[in-house]
Every structure is written in structure tokens, then in C-alpha cells.
Amino acid sequence: MEKSINITLKVWRQKDAKAKGAFETYKLDGISTDTSFLEMLDILNEKLITERKEPIAFDHDCREGICGMCSLYINGHPHGPDEDVTTCQLHMRKFKDGETITVEPWRLAAFPVIKDLMVNRNAYDQIIQAGGYVSINTGGVPDANAIAIPKPIADEAMDAAACIGCGACAAACKNGSAMLFVSAKVSQLALLPQGKIEAAARAKAMVAKMDELGFGNCTNTRACEAECPKSISISHIARLNREFLCAKIKD
Amino acid sequence: MNLFIVNSSIGRKLVMSITGICLILFLTFHMSMNLVALISPKGYNLVCEFLGANWYALVATIFLALGFIIHMAYAFLLFLQNKKARGNNAYAVSAKPKEVEWASQNMLVLGIVVAAFLLLHLYNFWAKMQLVELMHQLGVNVCGDALSKSADGAYHIAATFQDPIYVILYLVGLGALWFHLTHGFWSALQTIGFNNQLWFNRWKCIGTIYATIIVFGFAIVAIAYFVKSVCC
Ligand code: HEM
Ligand code: SF4
Ligand code: FES
Numbered sequence: 001m002e003k004s005i006n007i008t009l010k011v012w013r014q015k016d017a018k019a020k021g022a023f024e025t026y027k028l029d030g031i032s033t034d035t036s037f038l039e040m041l042d043i044l045n046e047k048l049i050t051e052r053k054e055p056i057a058f059d060h061d062c063r064e065g066i067c068g069m070c071s072l073y074i075n076g077h078p079h080g081p082d083e084d085v086t087t088c089q090l091h092m093r094k095f096k097d098g099e100t101i102t103v104e105p106w107r108l109a110a111f112p113v114i115k116d117l118m119v120n121r122n123a124y125d126q127i128i129q130a131g132g133y134v135s136i137n138t139g140g141v142p143d144a145n146a147i148a149i150p151k152p153i154a155d156e157a158m159d160a161a162a163c164i165g166c167g168a169c170a171a172a173c174k175n176g177s178a179m180l181f182v183s184a185k186v187s188q189l190a191l192l193p194q195g196k197i198e199a200a201a202r203a204k205a206m207v208a209k210m211d212e213l214g215f216g217n218c219t220n221t222r223a224c225e226a227e228c229p230k231s232i233s234i235s236h237i238a239r240l241n242r243e244f245l246c247a248k249i250k251d
Numbered sequence: 252m253n254l255f256i257v258n259s260s261i262g263r264k265l266v267m268s269i270t271g272i273c274l275i276l277f278l279t280f281h282m283s284m285n286l287v288a289l290i291s292p293k294g295y296n297l298v299c300e301f302l303g304a305n306w307y308a309l310v311a312t313i314f315l316a317l318g319f320i321i322h323m324a325y326a327f328l329l330f331l332q333n334k335k336a337r338g339n340n341a342y343a344v345s346a347k348p349k350e351v352e353w354a355s356q357n358m359l360v361l362g363i364v365v366a367a368f369l370l371l372h373l374y375n376f377w378a379k380m381q382l383v384e385l386m387h388q389l390g391v392n393v394c395g396d397a398l399s400k401s402a403d404g405a406y407h408i409a410a411t412f413q414d415p416i417y418v419i420l421y422l423v424g425l426g427a428l429w430f431h432l433t434h435g436f437w438s439a440l441q442t443i444g445f446n447n448q449l450w451f452n453r454w455k456c457i458g459t460i461y462a463t464i465i466v467f468g469f470a471i472v473a474i475a476y477f478v479k480s481v482c483c
Contacts, residue, residue, distance in 0.1 A: 023343065073344075073345075076342065076344040077348075081346075102344045104343060107337075109338035110336065172348075174333070174356060175329075175336060176333060176336030176338070177333070210260070211258070211259055211260050214336055217263055219333075219358060222355065225350065226350040226351060227348060235447045235448045235451060238441050238445070240261075240444075241261055241443065244259075244261045245261065245265060245443065246444075248262065
């Protein structure tokens with residue numbers, strides 16, 4: 001069922017972090033609906049290069065929805081209009097012939113633009129460095145039956161661990177809050193025996209880092225959960241709040 | 252504790268949540284009390300006398316005012332911080348996902364409407380009741396007619412709601428309150444961590460029903476007194 005469409009792209013171009021950016025309009029004809037969104041941008045970049053123009057900078061790596069590198073705010077949605085997929089997994093069949101597609105970078109004080117559509121998401125790495133790990137030596141692989149973990153808990157930890165740290169949650173949030181990301185990282189470890197031991201200290205350290213880096217205060221609007229490509233649930237935010245408040249009250 | 256209720260985002264949200272819950276509890280009491288005015292205006296006036304300028308009613312009023320002031324101060328603080336976090340560049344195109352409630356994105360505006368309504372309400376009732384008694388006790392000269400009516404809540408209800416403009420203004424204020432509460436109720440529980448996947452929909456449903464009962468309870472008194480003034 002291959003079909004091809006003609007589209008108009010409005011792309012955010014910004015020379016560097018300091019420059020003032022603006023939208024540029026490009027027309028692309030005969031794009032197969034089977035191409036992915038990033039392949040479509042590759043085609044546009046090929047065209048720009050042959051025209052001796054500067055290609056558009058955008059982040060990407062695995063192109064199979066697991067690394068968290070791709071970003072892009074497409075027609076008002078982080079990772080585009082499709083549900084529960086990353087930009088690299090988005091296909092042109094989601095767009096209509098003749099459609100104008102607006103492509104913007106994540107816009108957030110904590111994620112400054114580096115160039116064009118590329119933003120600096122180092123803030124998320126810093127939050128992980130503040131406590132998103134298990135510091136104890138867990139030794140070799142024990143027998144699977146030695147530590148019994150109930151299935152619902154294992155499932156919930158696994159769901160939280162699906163977060164790829166892409167930043168769509170904070171990008172979508174009207175408050176610029178990183179709570180969905182932080183809560184997924186805190187939950188994933190707090191639910192399991194090895195991570196539980198440091199759960200309180202982790203929650204405090206990661207939240208402190210998140211606040212320090214200038215992310216906003218969560219007001220539970222749920223835009224994060226709706227836009228997250230990995231369907232991380234805000235029930236993890238409730239768990240983070242619990243972990244954090246209990247830890248603070250114990251102090 | 253190093254003042255986490257000021258310095259940390261979750262701590263600040265805890266303050267919003269606790270003051271919000273206190274205000275909800277107050278509304279519950281206030282609404283139940285008002286229903287007495289429907290059944291028996293005399294009984295209502297007994298409640299009004301009981302809640303005049305006594306020390307316990309004044310202490311409660313001060314706590315209530317503090318609750319409002321802290322809730323509002325934090326509302327503006329959070330709003331400014333969140334605006335800063337958002338940065339200077341707005342998205343050219345942004346779409347609201349269907350899961351996002353309208354109220355959740357307009358809590359500040361709804362709150363400001365509620366605050367304006369609150370001022371009107373204080374002018375209509377509190378300024379003519381508890382304040383008059385208080386001034387009298389402090390030795391300020393108040394007119395005898397105002398003083399004799401200061402515990403006559405039923406009179407003030409009737410006097411206010413014979414005017415359709417006030418009825419409409421009150422209904423608008425209550426409408427904003429309804430939206431504020433439908434989001435605020437579950438949001439407050441989520442903030443203190445009292446939520447999970449199972450309870451999420453339950454709290455939302457309970458919150459909507461609760462907000463509806465509260466707002467309906469207030470509205471029915473205003474409407475009933477208006478209808479009474481038209482018919483009798
Ligand atoms: C009777 C009056 C009020 C009640 C019962 C009430 C209740 C609540 C509740 C329960 C919340 C949720 C807290 C949370 O998410 O943790 C909330 C949030 C909020 N309220 Fe109110 N409120 C009232 C009046 C006001 C007023 C007068 C303002 C005015 C400026 C206001 C502004 C806000 C804002 C901006 C939020 C969202 C903040 C956030 O979630 O962080 N509220 N309110
Ligand atoms: S929670 Fe979802 S949107 Fe946020 S960083 Fe993780 S995967 Fe991306
Ligand atoms: S490029 Fe790796 S998730 Fe999209």
C-alpha cells in the first residue's frame with residue numbers, strides 16, 4: 001500500500017545556542033508514506049546539501065525507539081502525533097497529503113537549544129548522576145528463586161524501567177517539570193530489593209538536583225503521561241511524592 | 252528538615268495540597284451549615300449566633316484566612332517558578348492531549364475567580380455580620396440597626412439573593428469553584444502520594460461527585476432564596 005505525499009515543513013533553524021532562531025519553510029514532494037519521520041528529514045538534508053545549504057541538525061541514534069536520543073516537537077506534540085512511539089518510530093503515513101508540518105525543538109529553560117532542533121539534555125544525566133543508581137555491590141547473579149519478587153511489583157518496576165530519558169515529559173509540561181522522568185527512575189529502583197535500601201536517599205538527592213537545575217513544580221496536569229513514548233504512568237509520581245515526603249518527615 | 256516546604260518542589264506542592272484540603276473541609280462544613288437555612292431560618296440564625304465574634308469563631312476565622320493566604324501565595328509562587336522553568340520561547344504549535352483536563356491547566360485563573368468571589372462574599376456577609384460584632388466589641392460605634400442584624404444570617408441571605416445579579420455572580424463563582432475542585436481533589440491526594448493506578452480513577456470519580464455535591468449545596472440556597480423573593 002505504498003503511497004506518496006507532498007508536504008510543507010516549517011522547521012526551527014537556529015545557528016547556535018546564542019543565536020536567535022526562526023522558522024524556515026521547505027517543500028518536499030513525493031515522500032513515500034512508508035518512510036519514517038527521520039528518514040524524511042534525511043531526504044530533506046540530502047536535498048539541502050546538494051543545494052549547498054546547511055543541513056538541519058537533529059538528534060538521533062538507535063532509530064528503533066530504545067536509546068532516547070531522538071526528540072522533536074511535531075505539530076504540537078513531542079514525538080509527533082502518533083501514540084506511544086518515539087520520533088524515530090513515527091512514519092509519514094500519519095500525515096496527510098498537502099499537510100504543513102511544524103517541527104520545533106524541545107523548548108525549556110533546562111534544555112537549551114544547541115543548534116536547530118538539537119537541545120542539551122545533560123540536565124537529565126545530572127539527575128541520574130545524583131542518585132539514579134544502586135551503589136551497593138550486588139555480586140554475581142543469584143539463583144532466580146533466592147529473592148522472590150511478586151509479579152505485580154516486578155511488572156511495575158519493569159514498566160518504570162521502560163523510560164528512555166528522552167525528555168518529552170518535561171518538554172510537554174506547561175510547568176517544565178521533570179517529575180515523570182525522575183519518578184520513573186526512583187520507582188524502578190525503589191520497587192526492587194537491591195534498590196529499596198537507598199530509596200529514601202535517592203529520592204531526596206534526585207529531587208534536589210531536579211529543583212536545582214530549574215525544572216518546574218508538578219501540578220498534575222498529566223500532559224507528560226499522555227505524551228510519553230513509553231507510557232510511563234503518573235502513579236510513579238505518586239510513589240516519588242510518597243518516598244520523598246516520608247524521607248523528609250523522618251529527618 | 253531544612254525547610255523543604257519552601258526549598259523543594261514536592262515540599263511546596265505539599266503546602267498547596269494541605270491548605271487545599273483544609274479549604275475543602277471548610278467548604279464541606281460551610282455548605283452543610285447553609286443547608287440549615289433552607290430547612291429552618293431560625294435554626295440557621297442560631298448557628299450564626301454561635302459563630303459570631305466569639306474567641307473560638309475568631310480563631311477559626313484566622314486559621315481559615317491563613318489557609319487562603321498561604322494557598323494563594325504559593326499559587327503565585329509556583330506559577331512564577333513554573334513560568335521561568337518553561338523558558339522564554341513558547342512553542343509555535345502546541346496541542347492539548349485529550350487526557351489533560353481543561354481545569355488542570357487553568358487552576359490559577361479559576362483560583363483568581365474564586366478569590367474575587369470570596370471578596371464579594373466577605374462584603375455581602377462577613378462585613379455585615381462577624382465584622383460588625385467585632386467592631387462593636389472593640390468599642391467602635393456601629394449603627395444599632397446593623398448590630399441587631401449582625402447575627403440574622405437568614406435576613407442577609409434573603410437580602411442578598413433577592414437581587415438576580417448577585418445570584419448570577421454567585422453561580423459564576425461556584426462554577427469556577429467546581430472546576431477548581433474537580434482537578435484539585437485528586438491532585439491534592441496525588442501530591443501527598445496517596446494514589447496509585449487503581450485509585451487514580453476512583454479519586455477522580457469521588458472528587459467530581461464531591462465537588463458537585465458541594466457546589467450544588469451552595470447554589471441551591473441562593474436559588475431557593477431568590478425564588479422565594481420572587482414568589483412571596
Ligand atoms: C475555597 C477555595 C479553594 C479550595 C477548596 C482550593 C483547593 C485546591 C486544591 C485541593 C488544590 C490541589 C492541590 C494540589 O495539587 O496538591 C488546589 C490547587 C490550586 N489552587 Fe486552590 N483552592 C481554593 C482557592 C484558591 C484560590 C483563591 C486560588 C488563587 C489564587 C487558588 C489557586 C490554586 C492553584 C494555582 C492551584 C494549582 C497549584 C498546584 O497544583 O500546584 N486556589 N486548590
Ligand atoms: S518518562 Fe517518558 S517522556 Fe519522560 S524521559 Fe522517560 S520515556 Fe521520555
Ligand atoms: S533514535 Fe533512539 S529512540 Fe529514537
